[in-house]
Amino acid sequence: MLRNVLNVCDTLIVGLLKVPHFHTLQASTIMRAPIVLVVFLVAVRTNDAQHNFSDLVAMISGNISAARAYTLPLDNEKLTYVNDTTLNNFGTFDFIVVGSGSAGSVVANRLTEIAEWTVLLLEAGGSDDDFTDILGFASFSYFSEKNWGYNTTPQADSCLGMVNNQCLYPRGKVRGGCSTINGGVYARGHPDDFDEWAELGNSGWSYNEVLPYFIKSERAVFPDREEDFHGDDGYMYVDNTSETPGLEPVIFAAFEELNQTRVDYNGRNQLGVAKRQFNLKGNKRSSSSRAFLDDFQNRTNLNVSLGSFVTQILIDSSCGAAYGVEFIKHGKRYVAYASKEVILSAGVINSPQLLMLSGIGPSNGLQDLGIEVIRDLPVGQNLEDHVGYIGLFFRTNQTFYNITLVEQLQLYVQNLRPVTGGSSELVNFVNLDGTRDRPDAEIVIGVPAPSAAGVQFVFKLKDEVAEVFDTSPLHDISVSILLLHPKSRGTVKLLSNNPRDFPLIDPRGFSDEADLETFYKAVQYVLQLNESVALKGFDASIHHPGVPSCDSLYNRFTKDWWLCSAKVLSISAWHATGTTRMGPSPVDSVVDPRLVVHGLKYLRVVDAGVIPSAVSGHPHAATVMLAEKASDIIKEDYGL
Numbered sequence: 001m002l003r004n005v006l007n008v009c010d011t012l013i014v015g016l017l018k019v020p021h022f023h024t025l026q027a028s029t030i031m032r033a034p035i036v037l038v039v040f041l042v043a044v045r046t047n048d049a050q051h052n053f054s055d056l057v058a059m060i061s062g063n064i065s066a067a068r069a070y071t072l073p074l075d076n077e078k079l080t081y082v083n084d085t086t087l088n089n090f091g092t093f094d095f096i097v098v099g100s101g102s103a104g105s106v107v108a109n110r111l112t113e114i115a116e117w118t119v120l121l122l123e124a125g126g127s128d129d130d131f132t133d134i135l136g137f138a139s140f141s142y143f144s145e146k147n148w149g150y151n152t153t154p155q156a157d158s159c160l161g162m163v164n165n166q167c168l169y170p171r172g173k174v175r176g177g178c179s180t181i182n183g184g185v186y187a188r189g190h191p192d193d194f195d196e197w198a199e200l201g202n203s204g205w206s207y208n209e210v211l212p213y214f215i216k217s218e219r220a221v222f223p224d225r226e227e228d229f230h231g232d233d234g235y236m237y238v239d240n241t242s243e244t245p246g247l248e249p250v251i252f253a254a255f256e257e258l259n260q261t262r263v264d265y266n267g268r269n270q271l272g273v274a275k276r277q278f279n280l281k282g283n284k285r286s287s288s289s290r291a292f293l294d295d296f297q298n299r300t301n302l303n304v305s306l307g308s309f310v311t312q313i314l315i316d317s318s319c320g321a322a323y324g325v326e327f328i329k330h331g332k333r334y335v336a337y338a339s340k341e342v343i344l345s346a347g348v349i350n351s352p353q354l355l356m357l358s359g360i361g362p363s364n365g366l367q368d369l370g371i372e373v374i375r376d377l378p379v380g381q382n383l384e385d386h387v388g389y390i391g392l393f394f395r396t397n398q399t400f401y402n403i404t405l406v407e408q409l410q411l412y413v414q415n416l417r418p419v420t421g422g423s424s425e426l427v428n429f430v431n432l433d434g435t436r437d438r439p440d441a442e443i444v445i446g447v448p449a450p451s452a453a454g455v456q457f458v459f460k461l462k463d464e465v466a467e468v469f470d471t472s473p474l475h476d477i478s479v480s481i482l483l484l485h486p487k488s489r490g491t492v493k494l495l496s497n498n499p500r501d502f503p504l505i506d507p508r509g510f511s512d513e514a515d516l517e518t519f520y521k522a523v524q525y526v527l528q529l530n531e532s533v534a535l536k537g538f539d540a541s542i543h544h545p546g547v548p549s550c551d552s553l554y555n556r557f558t559k560d561w562w563l564c565s566a567k568v569l570s571i572s573a574w575h576a577t578g579t580t581r582m583g584p585s586p587v588d589s590v591v592d593p594r595l596v597v598h599g600l601k602y603l604r605v606v607d608a609g610v611i612p613s614a615v616s617g618h619p620h621a622a623t624v625m626l627a628e629k630a631s632d633i634i635k636e637d638y639g640l
């Protein structure tokens, strides 16, 4: 019935639609601005520096306590709760962007550069805030309303050390999406990654073609970077952090003994050892929302609606044209219409969920759930994820941060570690198979702040694993291994046809045995550091907490033991991609190289899910890049 009113199959309708709420919207924005300003001035005047600092301490302690007491939800009941079944009309916009995450914030910004275009940005979560701005406390946000609250399904070959064999699977449900709760690491990947995208049939996406888009968004402010590869006037800040006193020279020297040279890993050569680069502006996170939305709130053609959970994409099945969305906001149901396009930027889990709820996905699976199939596409079928290992440490004779929370915050306001950067400080990208210049593993070195959430808290270790997990936060250096190109693939599926239910996330880490072999090579590589002369300066040696279920079967540090322990202490690195991958064929991809859903009109996906094969880095940078490029593709498709 709605589709008859709009006649969406007629492409000319675009120019004829009325924009009912748009003009009233401008007036209300202008009137609100002075009120905000007054509040701000009063706040600054009444806060002396001392008062300000005690406020900071209270805010941090409050959020940490709240996280420790938080119970993760089991479904989306709070978002789907409706106490008024009327379907309200939210209005008509040229573009509706679903999700304000790494990608959606960029798309909303770039499309509203065109003054004639109106954009509605719908975000299920609430605001980001002073707490989420601090990278070192990110893991506490997993235990808050700012995380959707997912776990993986019980795993067979990974996450075996966690309760019920399930790994926590955080996803940002907040302005900025995952870029508001993630580690803030800025690592683009290797040129071959993007050349591979192009070789898979995605013309326009080779390294030379995407590099300008990495540069476009970036404002790099750290020294010793390779200028030709970095931007310095984009919106998103990239910086390094101060060092943990004494740590860096020793670690650099240790890796140099393994013939690793110092690099700018986002520059000419990725292989080597480096200080970590972060999305940081001073001591604060430079998330997509901070970088691409904060300074643009006065654009009258951009309407950002938080607390708005999209439950359905409206599609005219007779011609396959998307024309709007249905969503729930504060207990009320709304429909919003798109006179040009609906753009899904709901992320690697929720974009597939929303597509499948709307009839786009594997036909068998959807029919079984009673969902009418509009297009049979492999939605959710190619989940590719980096697998991480959390059981390796160096135990040293150093005492890194024997300081209270207040002392950590005193350092923080001076932009000093440990809290500014989290536990990731130095990194080594390495190729283990010896065949190419692209890394297949990443070794991450860091010293966690004493206030960090800790592995036991974040991962809900099984009792028998937690009992032996005897890390020493004051003296240990963590050495995490990430596999960058594992062969295992997982899935995202629906539990039911109800948006209230969480989707089923099954990453299937280590289900392909080749990945265990790569992991073993990575361990052998890291163990060489145990002989390092440089680390003797810390009297350091490898510390492994042990794994009861493996210790009882094999001798420690034998190959069988390592492969057994891999399955117990492995996690998803939360770097999933590929669930709506782009490609030329609807047989093994969901969107075409212009990010339009195969066989449909006016519906694109722009988020990490379209990444066709994993990057040798962390996906936020590549996701921002692809959103920048997507915005240009969209402008081009409308003749701009």
Ligand SMILES: Cc1cc2nc3c(=O)[nH]c(=O)nc-3n(C[C@H](O)[C@H](O)[C@H](O)COP(=O)(O)OP(=O)(O)OC[C@H]3O[C@@H](n4cnc5c(N)ncnc54)[C@H](O)[C@@H]3O)c2cc1C
Pocket (backbone or CB within 6 Å): 098, 099, 100, 101, 102, 103, 104, 122, 123, 124, 125, 169, 170, 171, 172, 173, 174, 175, 176, 177, 178, 179, 181, 182, 183, 184, 185, 186, 187, 308, 309, 310, 311, 345, 346, 347, 348, 350, 351, 354, 573, 574, 575, 576, 606, 607, 608, 609, 617, 618, 619, 620, 621, 623
């Ligand atoms: C804990 C964690 C740590 C990570 N660390 C790093 C790191 O250090 N560096 C790095 O590069 N990458 C990291 N990643 C990965 C990276 O953050 C993500 O790959 C990237 O942010 C994905 O961007 P996106 O735009 O695809 O989705 P998201 O950023 O997840 O955005 C999706 C948005 O859509 C909203 N949404 C979803 N469904 C709906 C709906 N139905 N209605 C309305 N809104 C909806 C969500 O609330 C969210 O705001 C990490 C991820 C996690 C979870």
Ligand SMILES: *[C@@H]1O[C@H](CO)[C@@H](O)[C@H](O)[C@H]1NC(C)=O
Pocket (backbone or CB within 6 Å): 044, 047, 048, 049, 052, 056, 413
């Ligand atoms: C208060 O603290 C904030 C955040 O640390 C800082 O940006 C601001 O300048 C401080 N204001 C005063 C008056 O000290």
Ligand SMILES: *[C@@H]1O[C@H](CO)[C@@H](O)[C@H](O)[C@H]1NC(C)=O
Pocket (backbone or CB within 6 Å): 058, 059, 060, 061, 062, 063, 066, 129, 130, 131
């Ligand atoms: C958490 O931090 C936010 C942002 O500063 C603040 O508004 C909120 O009150 C804090 N929560 C608690 C429980 O202290």
Ligand SMILES: *[C@@H]1O[C@H](CO)[C@@H](O)[C@H](O)[C@H]1NC(C)=O
Pocket (backbone or CB within 6 Å): 021, 022, 025, 026, 028, 029, 090, 091, 302, 303, 304
């Ligand atoms: C966004 O659109 C809604 C519905 O049309 C309107 O009520 C609201 O005022 C708009 N908000 C802004 C900030 O423009």
Ligand SMILES: *[C@@H]1O[C@H](CO)[C@@H](O)[C@H](O)[C@H]1NC(C)=O
Pocket (backbone or CB within 6 Å): 257, 258, 259, 528
């Ligand atoms: C480092 O290079 C030197 C000189 O080529 C070589 O002798 C040594 O074996 C290499 N070390 C490692 C760990 O590869």
Ligand SMILES: *[C@@H]1O[C@H](CO)[C@@H](O)[C@H](O)[C@H]1NC(C)=O
Pocket (backbone or CB within 6 Å): 298, 299, 300
């Ligand atoms: C928004 O604010 C910026 C900076 O204050 C200003 O340059 C710009 O012109 C404003 N835009 C609109 C549409 O008011």
Ligand SMILES: *[C@@H]1O[C@H](CO)[C@@H](O)[C@H](O)[C@H]1NC(C)=O
Pocket (backbone or CB within 6 Å): 081, 083, 330, 331
């Ligand atoms: C409906 O629910 C919303 C969200 O829970 C609440 O804010 C609102 O007050 C409720 N309205 C009524 C009439 O109960």
Ligand SMILES: *[C@@H]1O[C@H](CO)[C@@H](O)[C@H](O)[C@H]1NC(C)=O
Pocket (backbone or CB within 6 Å): 399, 402, 474
């Ligand atoms: C940490 O500091 C406390 C208080 O100053 C002190 O008692 C303790 O010995 C210190 N621990 C180490 C390992 O230095």
Ligand SMILES: *[C@@H]1O[C@H](CO)[C@@H](O)[C@H](O)[C@H]1NC(C)=O
Pocket (backbone or CB within 6 Å): 527, 530, 531, 540, 541, 542, 557
């Ligand atoms: C690391 O070296 C120490 C000696 O410094 C040795 O006791 C220990 O067995 C070695 N550990 C491994 C895993 O090789």
Ligand SMILES: *[C@@H]1O[C@H](CO)[C@@H](O)[C@H](O)[C@H]1NC(C)=O
Pocket (backbone or CB within 6 Å): 397, 398, 536, 537, 538, 539
């Ligand atoms: C740590 O061990 C090294 C090597 O034995 C030694 O030189 C150094 O003084 C020790 N440092 C501390 C703090 O004990």
Ligand SMILES: CC(=O)N[C@H]1CO[C@H](CO)[C@@H](O)[C@@H]1O
Pocket (backbone or CB within 6 Å): 222, 223, 239, 240, 241, 242, 243, 275, 415
């Ligand atoms: C913000 C910050 O601490 N930046 C540091 C980045 O690394 C260089 C080189 O180690 C330091 O000089 C900067 O201070």
